[in-house]
Amino acid sequence: MIQTLELKIPPPVVALVLAAVMWTVARAVTIAAFPVPFAASVAIAITVIAFGIAISGALAFRRAKTTLDPRKPAMTSVLVTSGIYQVTRNPMYLGLSLLLVALALVTASALAFLGPLVFVLYITRFQIVPEERALLTNFGADYSAYRAKVRRWL
Numbered sequence: 001m002i003q004t005l006e007l008k009i010p011p012p013v014v015a016l017v018l019a020a021v022m023w024t025v026a027r028a029v030t031i032a033a034f035p036v037p038f039a040a041s042v043a044i045a046i047t048v049i050a051f052g053i054a055i056s057g058a059l060a061f062r063r064a065k066t067t068l069d070p071r072k073p074a075m076t077s078v079l080v081t082s083g084i085y086q087v088t089r090n091p092m093y094l095g096l097s098l099l100l101v102a103l104a105l106v107t108a109s110a111l112a113f114l115g116p117l118v119f120v121l122y123i124t125r126f127q128i129v130p131e132e133r134a135l136l137t138n139f140g141a142d143y144s145a146y147r148a149k150v151r152r153w154l
Contacts, residue, residue, distance in 0.1 A: 006130040007071045011123055015096040019103055022115035026107035036108050043102040050102065054095025056084040070127060073134035081146050089150050093123050097153075120153070128152060 026033070036042070061068050064078040070092075084091045097116050104112040135143045 005126045007073070007127065009126075011070055011093055011096055011127055014122060015100060015119060018100060018115045018119050022100065022103055022107060022109075022112040026109035026112045029109070029111055032110040033108050034110060036105055039105045039108060043105040046098050046102040046105070050095040050098035052095075053084060053088075053091045053098065057091030057095070060085060070131070073131040074138065076135060076138055079135065079139045079142055079146065081150070086150060088154055089147070089152050090123075090128060093128065094153055097123075124152070 058068060060080050060083045064080045066078040066080065067073075067075040069075065088094050097119050100116040100119055101113075104115060132143075132147070139146075
């Protein structure tokens with residue numbers, strides 16, 4: 001049953017659903033609200049960083065002419081290890097998680113901060129782990145060496 005969720009829901013959809021839940025919960029459960037000094041400014045800064053990280057990852061895939069479809073990691077034709085991929089193996093997912101952190105700040109709700117945590121746990125289990133299996137199959141020792149050198153998130 002659990003494996004049936006692997007690679008099924010595109011990560012941006014997962015992030016959008018969680019963002020909607022975070023927003024709804026923050027509005028409905030006001031007892032968890034807390035003021036965050038400079039929340040908008042910090043959220044904007046995090047958003048800019050998040051987009052920069054995610055776009056850097058996507059552009060690296062485009063330049064390498066490999067698939068951007070997260071549901072089909074076996075279609076990956078090139079192991080991308082340069083640029084942002086020297087810092088994180090999953091910049092697009094990192095970018096999405098940072099966007100959720102920015103949203104949690106804006107909502108000023110302690111409960112909203114569960115959203116980024118749920119995203120990281122879900123994406124790790126149902127997206128990244130299956131991707132890593134496919135990359136190991138496709139690239140063997142090269143991927144193992146890369147994985148030993150660069151962290152999954154940061």
